[in-house]
Amino acid sequence: MDLFTDLNTALHNLLPYDGTVFYYGLVYDTLKSEEIFQTLLIEIEWKNDEAIIFGKHIQTKRKVAWYGSHPFEYTYSKITKKALPWTPLLLELKEEVERQTGETYNSCLLNLYHDGSEGMAWHSDGEKDLKKNGAIASLSFGASRNFAFKHKKTSDKISLLLNSGSLLVMKGETQTHWLHRLPPTTRVNSPRVNLTFRTIELND
Numbered sequence: 001m002d003l004f005t006d007l008n009t010a011l012h013n014l015l016p017y018d019g020t021v022f023y024y025g026l027v028y029d030t031l032k033s034e035e036i037f038q039t040l041l042i043e044i045e046w047k048n049d050e051a052i053i054f055g056k057h058i059q060t061k062r063k064v065a066w067y068g069s070h071p072f073e074y075t076y077s078k079i080t081k082k083a084l085p086w087t088p089l090l091l092e093l094k095e096e097v098e099r100q101t102g103e104t105y106n107s108c109l110l111n112l113y114h115d116g117s118e119g120m121a122w123h124s125d126g127e128k129d130l131k132k133n134g135a136i137a138s139l140s141f142g143a144s145r146n147f148a149f150k151h152k153k154t155s156d157k158i159s160l161l162l163n164s165g166s167l168l169v170m171k172g173e174t175q176t177h178w179l180h181r182l183p184p185t186t187r188v189n190s191p192r193v194n195l196t197f198r199t200i201e202l203n204d
């Protein structure tokens with residue numbers, strides 16, 4: 001690889017300080033992405049997400065699923081979930097993401113947004129079961145959606161478009177200092193699937 005190509009493909013940190021986010025662009029072409037997207041829609045055990053917010057039991061329109069290398073129990077928003085075993089496709093995606101990012105993962109949270117009215121509010125993924133400062137790799141399929149970061153103290157904002165077949169990784173101190181969200185939009189009326197590969201710490 002010559003220097004020019006090398007500079008062009010070199011990853012640069014999207015965050016100006018206090019964390020590391022790399023955007024890899026498309027890791028699957030259009031045809032392969034569409035095939036993966038359709039398979040995920042059919043094969044994944046999608047469930048409406050439940051949460052307890054201000055003591056009230058609520059169900060989100062967005063659907064979720066959780067898969068992993070062990071039947072981990074994972075608690076968030078006060079609801080405990082047990083990971084399902086990898087499907088062959090999820091294992092293939094996990095291995096490709098590991099190869100691309102040079103990190104390993106043992107679980108994956110999947111989100112299905114039916115259209116632009118569904119999104120995810122500002123949050124960081126710092127649950128206690130997650131490995132501290134562990135990398136979180138995000139693969140997207142289907143509709144393109146905006147994704148944004150906001151610094152917890154300075155409120156500086158960074159946003160980007162996540163296209164079908166694209167990969168993004170958040171690592172280092174990102175979750176400690178930055179929030180992220182998937183803003184709702186009236187401009188999108190088709191579904192999107194997002195997979196976040198994570199590392200759960202096994203406490204015995």
Ligand SMILES: O=C(O)CCC(=O)C(=O)O
Pocket residue numbers: 109111120125138147162180181182194196
């Ligand atoms: O859908 C996305 O791109 C983000 C999902 C997310 O932040 C999460 O699952 O924690």
Ligand SMILES: [Fe+2]
Pocket residue numbers: 123124125180
């Ligand atoms: Fe997140």
